[in-house]
Amino acid sequence: MRSDLFHITPSGRAGLLFALFAILVVPSVAGSQWLNIFTSTACFTLAVAGVSFMYSRLGMVSLTQVGLMGVGGWITLRLNYGLGLPFEFNLIASGLITIVFGWLLALPALRLRGLYLALVTLMAAGGFEILFATFQFPNGGEGFWGVQTGSREGFNRPFIARSDEAFLRYTIFVVTLGFLVIELHRRLAPGRAWALIRRSEAAAMSAGVNVSLYKTWAFGISGLLGGLAGSLLAGSLGLLDGGTFKASESVMIFALAVVGGANFWLGAVFAASLFRILPALLNNWGLDADLSLIIFGAGLLHAVITAPDGIAGQLMDLSGNLYKKVTNRGTGPNAGPPPHREGISNGSGRISRAFSPVALRLLQIPAHLLHYLVGTRITQTNPDTPIEVKDVVVRFGGVVALNHISATFSKPVSGIIGPNGAGKTTLMNVISGFVATSGGSVHAGGIDLTALASHRRSHWGLRRSFQKEEVADDLNVEENVMAQLDPLPFSLQEKQDEVARALEFVGMNDRARKPGKQLNSFERRLTDVAKCLVGRPGIVMFDEPAGGMSVDETETLGSLILKIHDYCGAKTLVIDHDVDLIARVCEETLVLDFGERIAFGKTADVLADPKVRAAYLGIEEDAA
Amino acid sequence: MLNSKYTNWILYVILMVAAVAWLGWGKPNKIVGLFLVSGLAVGSLYALGGIGMVVLYRATGVLNFANGAAGAAGVMTAWQLGQWGVWAPATWCAAILISLAISLTYGRFLAPLLAWREPVVKAVATLGFALIVLGAVSFLWIDDPRRFSLPTDKIGVYILGMRVTVTRLIAFGTSVGIVFAIWLYLSQTTVGLQMRALANDRDLSALIGIPILKVETFAWGVSGVIAGFTGLMFGDLIRLEPTVITFMVIPSIAAAVCGRLDNLGIVLIGGLSMGVIESMLTLSPTLKGARPIAPFVIAALVLLWYQRGTRLTFDSKD
Numbered sequence: 001m002r003s004d005l006f007h008i009t010p011s012g013r014a015g016l017l018f019a020l021f022a023i024l025v026v027p028s029v030a031g032s033q034w035l036n037i038f039t040s041t042a043c044f045t046l047a048v049a050g051v052s053f054m055y056s057r058l059g060m061v062s063l064t065q066v067g068l069m070g071v072g073g074w075i076t077l078r079l080n081y082g083l084g085l086p087f088e089f090n091l092i093a094s095g096l097i098t099i100v101f102g103w104l105l106a107l108p109a110l111r112l113r114g115l116y117l118a119l120v121t122l123m124a125a126g127g128f129e130i131l132f133a134t135f136q137f138p139n140g141g142e143g144f145w146g147v148q149t150g151s152r153e154g155f156n157r158p159f160i161a162r163s164d165e166a167f168l169r170y171t172i173f174v175v176t177l178g179f180l181v182i183e184l185h186r187r188l189a190p191g192r193a194w195a196l197i198r199r200s201e202a203a204a205m206s207a208g209v210n211v212s213l214y215k216t217w218a219f220g221i222s223g224l225l226g227g228l229a230g231s232l233l234a235g236s237l238g239l240l241d242g243g244t245f246k247a248s249e250s251v252m253i254f255a256l257a258v259v260g261g262a263n264f265w266l267g268a269v270f271a272a273s274l275f276r277i278l279p280a281l282l283n284n285w286g287l288d289a290d291l292s293l294i295i296f297g298a299g300l301l302h303a304v305i306t307a308p309d310g311i312a313g314q315l316m317d318l319s320g321n322l323y324k325k326v327t328n329r330g331t332g333p334n335a336g337p338p339p340h341r342e343g344i345s346n347g348s349g350r351i352s353r354a355f356s357p358v359a360l361r362l363l364q365i366p367a368h369l370l371h372y373l374v375g376t377r378i379t380q381t382n383p384d385t386p387i388e389v390k391d392v393v394v395r396f397g398g399v400v401a402l403n404h405i406s407a408t409f410s411k412p413v414s415g416i417i418g419p420n421g422a423g424k425t426t427l428m429n430v431i432s433g434f435v436a437t438s439g440g441s442v443h444a445g446g447i448d449l450t451a452l453a454s455h456r457r458s459h460w461g462l463r464r465s466f467q468k469e470e471v472a473d474d475l476n477v478e479e480n481v482m483a484q485l486d487p488l489p490f491s492l493q494e495k496q497d498e499v500a501r502a503l504e505f506v507g508m509n510d511r512a513r514k515p516g517k518q519l520n521s522f523e524r525r526l527t528d529v530a531k532c533l534v535g536r537p538g539i540v541m542f543d544e545p546a547g548g549m550s551v552d553e554t555e556t557l558g559s560l561i562l563k564i565h566d567y568c569g570a571k572t573l574v575i576d577h578d579v580d581l582i583a584r585v586c587e588e589t590l591v592l593d594f595g596e597r598i599a600f601g602k603t604a605d606v607l608a609d610p611k612v613r614a615a616y617l618g619i620e621e622d623a624a
Numbered sequence: 625m626l627n628s629k630y631t632n633w634i635l636y637v638i639l640m641v642a643a644v645a646w647l648g649w650g651k652p653n654k655i656v657g658l659f660l661v662s663g664l665a666v667g668s669l670y671a672l673g674g675i676g677m678v679v680l681y682r683a684t685g686v687l688n689f690a691n692g693a694a695g696a697a698g699v700m701t702a703w704q705l706g707q708w709g710v711w712a713p714a715t716w717c718a719a720i721l722i723s724l725a726i727s728l729t730y731g732r733f734l735a736p737l738l739a740w741r742e743p744v745v746k747a748v749a750t751l752g753f754a755l756i757v758l759g760a761v762s763f764l765w766i767d768d769p770r771r772f773s774l775p776t777d778k779i780g781v782y783i784l785g786m787r788v789t790v791t792r793l794i795a796f797g798t799s800v801g802i803v804f805a806i807w808l809y810l811s812q813t814t815v816g817l818q819m820r821a822l823a824n825d826r827d828l829s830a831l832i833g834i835p836i837l838k839v840e841t842f843a844w845g846v847s848g849v850i851a852g853f854t855g856l857m858f859g860d861l862i863r864l865e866p867t868v869i870t871f872m873v874i875p876s877i878a879a880a881v882c883g884r885l886d887n888l889g890i891v892l893i894g895g896l897s898m899g900v901i902e903s904m905l906t907l908s909p910t911l912k913g914a915r916p917i918a919p920f921v922i923a924a925l926v927l928l929w930y931q932r933g934t935r936l937t938f939d940s941k942d
Contacts, residue, residue, distance in 0.1 A: 061744045108928060115687060115743045119881050120927055123920035126874055130916045248871055251689075255748040290763035297755030304749045305737045 011316055015179070015265040019172050027165035035164040037280045039236040042171045043069075043229045044253070044272035046178045050225035051254050052262040052271075053182045057191065057474070058218055059198040061118035063250045064105055065226050067128030070245030072098045072230030077240060078138045080156055087158040087235055091174070094231035095224045102223020106216040125247035132242035139239035155238035164236075171232045178225050179265060185221065190214060192483035195472035203470030206432055207531065208458030208487040259303040261310025270311045274299070385445050386410035387431075387539055387571055392440030394426055394595075401426045403595045404440070412565035413572045415586030415603060417579070419615060422592040424575045425467070428541050431573075432464055433457055444571075445538050459487055461538030463531070463570070467547060469524035473517035477508055477527050480516060484531045495534075502530040505567055506560060522553045529560060537570040546578045554581055561585045583607060591615070632929075640897060647904040647911075657786050659903045665792035667899020668799040669857055670919065673876025674883070674891040675802055676850035681885045682823040683843035686735055687747040690726070692873035693757035694848060695855020696866040698723035700765050702856060703772045703864060712775065720852035726757060727848025732841055754870060761866040772859040795857045799895070802850065803888045815842055823886075878923035884930065898922050 008016070026038050051065045072094040079090040108120040161170035185191055193214045196204035201211050234240055256274050261267030274296075282292035307314045387409040394402040402423045416424045429435040431442050433454035442449045449457055463484075471480050478499055485495045503509040506526040511519075519527065525545060532540045542561070546554040562585050564572050576582055582589060582603065589606045591599040593615040599606045606612055648656035673691060681687050698719035705715040730753050738746050776790035810816035818839045821829040830836055854876075858869045875898065882894025898919040905915045 108924065111928060115747070115885070116881070116927060118744050118747075119877060120924050122874065123878060123881075123924045126878075126920040127917045130914070134914075247874060251748075251751060255751055258745060258748055288763060290759045293759030293762070294756050295759075297752045297757075297759060300752030300755065301734065301749055304741075304745060304752060305734070308741070 009265075010319065011264040011266045011312060012183070015269060016176075018266070018269055019176055023169045023172050027168055032164055034280075035168055036236060037276055039164070039168045039171050040233055041272045041276040042168065042175050043233040043236065044275050045268050046175045046225050046232070047229040048253055048257050048260070048268040048271045048275075049175075049179060049182060049265070050222035050229075052257045052260075052268050053186070054218055054222050055254070055257065056262040057186065057194045057198060058215070060109060060113070060215070060218070061115075061121070061254060062105065062219070062222055063118055063122040063247070063254055064125045064128065065222070065253050066245050066250040067125045067247070068098050068101055068105075068223050068226030069230030069233065070128055070132050070240070070242075071101050072227030073234040073240045073245075074132070074137055074230075075227075076231040076234040080234075081138055084156070087156055091228065091231045091235070095227045098223040098227025098230070099220040100223075102219040102221070102226070103216050105223070106219035109215050109219060110212050122247060122251065125250040129242070129245060129247045132245050136242065137240040155235065157235055167236060171236065174228060174232060178228060181224070182221065189483075189486035190217060192472075192475060192479055192486055194218060195474040195479075196470075196483050198474070199472040200466075200470050202432075202434055203466060205434070205454040206458055206462070206464050206466075207484045208455050208535075209483070210455045210487070255300055255304075259300055259307075259310055261307075261312030261314075261316075263309060264312035264316060266315070267310050267312035387414075387573070388443040389427070389431075390441050390443065392427070392430055392442070393438045394423070394430060394435055395438050401595050402430070402437075402592075405592070405595075405597050406440075407590045407597065407600050409571060409573060409588065409590075411571075411587035413561060413574065413585050413587060415582040415589035416573060416575045416592065417577075417582055417589060418592035418598075421594070423595045424592055425543055426595075427592070428464065428543055428573070428575065431457075431539070431541065432462065455487070458484075461536055461570070462541075463533070463535075463537045463539065464541040465525075465528040465532060465543060465545060467544045469521060469528050471516045471519060471524045471527050473515070476513050476515045477503065477519070477523075477530075478512040480527050481530045481534060485535050488535045490535075498534045499530075502533045505533060505563075506530045507556075521548060522550075525549065525553075525557070529557070533564065533568055533570075537568055539573065540564060540570045541573045541575075543575050544577065545574065546576050546581050554578060557581075558585050579607065636893075636897075640900075643901055644904055647901075647907050651907055654786065655907070656904075657784065659907060660900060661783075661786060661788050661792065663900035663903030664896055665795050665861055665899070666903060667896035668792075668795040669854060669861065669872070669895075670875045670879045670898055671799045671892045671895025672795070672802065672850060672854040672857070673873060674879030674895050675799065675806070675888055676847040676854065677873075677876060677880045678883060678885055678888060678891055679806060679850070680843050680847035681880070683819045684731070684735065684822075684840045685743055685746065685826070686750060687743065687877070687885070688727075688730075688847065689747060689751040689873055690730060690754035690757060691847065691851040691876070692855075692870040693754040693761070693866075694723040694726040695851040695858065695872075696869035697726055697757055697761050697855075698852040699772060699855040699859035699864065699869065700761055700866060703770060703859070704765070706772070716774075716856060719856050720849055723852030723855060724845060724848035727844050727851060728841065731844025731848075735840070735844070736837065754873075758866060758870045765866065767865075770864045772856075772864040774856070774860050777860065791857070791860055795861065798853065798857075799892055803892045806846075806888060815839060819843060875919040878919040881923040882926045884927075894922070894926065 022038060022042065027035065030038060047065050047069050050068075051062055054060045054062050075094040075097050076087075076090040079085045079093060080087070085093075105121060105124060109117055112120060157167055158170060161167040186194075193204065193209040196207055196209055197211055197214060204211050204214075230240075233244075252275065253271070256271035257267065259274065260269070260271030278296070279289075279292055282295065283289070287295075303311060309317070389405060389407045389409075392402050392405045393400070405423070405427065416427060418424050426435055430437055430440075431449065433450070433452065437450065440450075445461070447460070449460070449462065452460060471477075472483070475483065481499045481502060482495065485498065488495075490498070500509065500512075503512050506529050508523065508526050508530060511523060514523070516524075516527075529542075529545070532542075545557050545561070549557065558581050561572055561574060564570055574582065574586060586603045588601060589599075589603040590597065591606055591609075591612045598615055599609045599612050644656075644660070648659075673695075676691055677688060680691075698721075701722045702715040702719035705718055706712065710718075730750065734749070734753065735746070738749050741749075774791050776794060779790045780787040781790065781793065782788075810820055818829070818834045819842075821832075821834055822836065822839055826836070855869055858872055862868070862872075876895075879891050879895035879898060882898075883889070883891035901922065902915050902918040905911050905918060
């Protein structure tokens with residue numbers, strides 16, 4: 001994990017080459033019109049990057065990016081013309097203020113997802129468009145609004161970048177810094193949290209991820225990049241116009257991010273080039289603007305249909321294939337992802353290995369600060385106290401899913417069984433905090449779990465797996481397990497040791513670097529188990545761990561479950577339909593049927609109970 | 625459950641009455657009435673656009689940004705034919721046919737290629753198509769002030785002492801009529817049943833033998849016809865300019881969002897309310913500037929109101 005942090009991916013390398021080209025070659029050959037076009041392309045690259053990472057890392061679509069650019073530009077112009085402040089200050093102020101706007105946009109994202117979220121952000125973009133049209137940009141002039149379209153009274157560019165050429169270099173430098181900000185996030189705890197959120201919010205919460213915080217954070221970063229882009233654009237032109245920041249342009253930016261390839265850095269460069277350079281080229285060739293609209297539309301449609309990973313994806317596939325042909329390297333089971341694929345850190349970091357420990361330590365500072373602010377505390381759990389479920393009631397509308405269920409689980413491994421729809425998973429969801437109860441409580445280790453938010457329960461030491469294996473495709477095995485430890489206040493060394501120990505325990509240490517998307521279902525299940533064992537767990541819950549597993553695999557799982565208590569002292573709850581597994585691993589078992597508790601006690605006794613046989617195995621009570 | 629449903633409606637009525645009363649306070653009744661009627665007419669157009677989108681979205685999972693462009697192409701054709709002296713009703717039919725053809729072209733040949741992508745990407749693809757159509761239309765008819773008017777503009781009826789043009793009545797009547805007709809169609813016919821099945825679960829529908837392509841094509845057709853009609857009305861009541869009509873999809877989407885891309889009745893009411901509030905805002909000197917934002921603000925608030933109290937944002941398939 002440590003060496004991956006400073007690894008540069010092929011797409012990143014290509015992006016850096018591109019930036020170098022733009023810094024060194026473009027200013028000396030381009031005329032002033034093209035310099036402006038390249039500068040604005042660089043600005044939009046940054047804005048696109050903000051949209052791309054939200055889409056590719058979190059699966060969230062923001063259609064407000066151009067509106068946020070407008071906000072950044074507005075603030076820069078206002079501070080420049082109204083107060084005469086230096087550009088650097090304006091740039092930073094714009095970035096910080098747009099972070100706040102980004103946070104505001106995140107509010108709907110805490111409740112919405114997918115198309116609806118996209119539509120709400122589109123509505124916000126419409127709002128920005130109209131605000132800009134109404135209040136105009138402060139391009140100089142008197143008064144607070146300072147509205148004067150078309151004026152250009154001495155915009156203070158940074159003193160190191162007064163000329164157009166120098167400002168292009170300056171812009172590219174800031175854009176590169178912006179990319180670094182995202183990349184660092186991606187490779188550290190936030191990136192792992194985002195990958196989990198993208199996979200499933202429930203899984204993220206049960207891994208202790210504060211979903212609201214990380215979503216808001218992502219919107220803030222996206223806002224920051226948009227604001228910086230707008231500020232730089234204002235710096236390049238000295239004045240802005242409401243027509244640049246229309247809602248339809250925000251949609252276009254997103255569309256181009258997909259076409260360029262949202263998974264790749266280079267994709268943002270392609271997208272911005274299509275947005276700015278292509279129309280300028282078509283215009284230069286004397287093509288009618290409407291015709292270029294047609295070409296543009298057709299290109300967009302073509303790219304969306306034929307290149308799911310975007311242009312950058314196609315290019316990277318191509319270069320990856322060439323690379324493979326040239327070096328004739330095969331990919332074994334342990335070889336990691338194909339060399340071109342970003343998103344999963346792989347390979348050894350050849351760069352800066354010497355100073356990486358120092359840098360890592362520095363990078364940990366904000367994380368610790370964040371933990372301090374968000375207040376992650378864990379109470380040492382006492383392994384000997386039982387899990388007490390008291391009088392839990394859950395209603396879904398008129399259906400009573402759990403009817404005054406009580407049980408005290410005091411053995412190392414306990415089972416919950418019952419026919420489909422009995423309320424087993426609902427009970428687990430109550431313990432996890434995903435389902436609101438109409439009454440009752442769950443106590444463990446001396447505290448009332450029901451009083452804690454879901455992710456806090458995970459910090460406390462509650463772990464669970466789901467019926468579907470929740471392993472983030474974007475992360476490798478090690479990172480998936482690490483994500484569970486990220487919110488906890490242990491040192492990096494402790495975390496890494498614990499991950500390694502858990503992977504060894506489940507037998508996945510030889511596949512620690514294998515990316516999530518290449519795992520088979522048993523490996524995914526084992527990764528899930530490893531996730532449940534790190535960070536001093538107090539309770540581990542498995543929801544149908546043997547579902548879809550072969551006999552041998554179930555056997556292995558059963559042995560692992562039996563060893564959990566000795567391994568980390570946690571109590572385990574297991575739901576499964578495999579009665580043999582339950583009989584083998586669980587000392588005591590709770591049986592539910594239609595939300596009622598029909599039996600609880602030693603597993604052998606419970607399984608012999610005629611009521612249980614009738615409900616669960618479908619045998620008439622008399623016959624039994 | 626029932627309770628919260630009633631609460632929603634009561635809250636809606638109170639808010640609506642309060643908004644209209646507040647904005648219209650101290651103004652002569654006649655003026656208020658006039659703005660109310662014009663608001664209802666514009667609102668019907670938002671609603672119509674929204675209904676076309678929802679019918680399509682439910683059956684195909686595609687949010688079609690190209691609806692507005694198809695309508696624009698239709699109404700420009702009608703205008704052109706009118707200039708050439710073609711009999712007016714024939715030009716209207718031509719408008720609807722053009723819009724239908726555009727919608728079907730996309731639905732039959734391009735949309736199936738993207739069937740496996742997520743909804744946002746599908747929506748983005750229709751944006752590409754919208755640009756092609758818009759580009760072609762703007763290329764054929766360069767920017768020029770034009771007017772498109774229906775003969776019904778000149779006929780007025782007096783309702784409560786106010787003169788209302790028949791065109792506005794048609795816009796309003798059609799939006800209500802279409803909602804009713806579609807509701808009837810969905811509940812009474814086999815294709816309607818199949819469309820409902822598709823809206824519910826596409827994979828299962830395919831398994832039980834519903835001819836997906838056929839049903840989808842039908843939905844594209846219906847939405848194309850609605851888009852054509854909406855385009856005609858936009859051209860007449862608001863402005864005859866391809867770009868303006870194309871991007872009228874955004875307030876239409878706002879109306880569709882009010883009905884959660886699902887409930888046509890609420891789309892209608894949402895669209896009408898947006899139109900009315902937008903129009904009534906003209907009466908307020910301070911809020912006049914905020915007029916065009918009204919649909920967005922309303923849609924965003926409605927969506928958030930729906931989602932109140934939920935903790936997790938599960939996808940439908942989670």
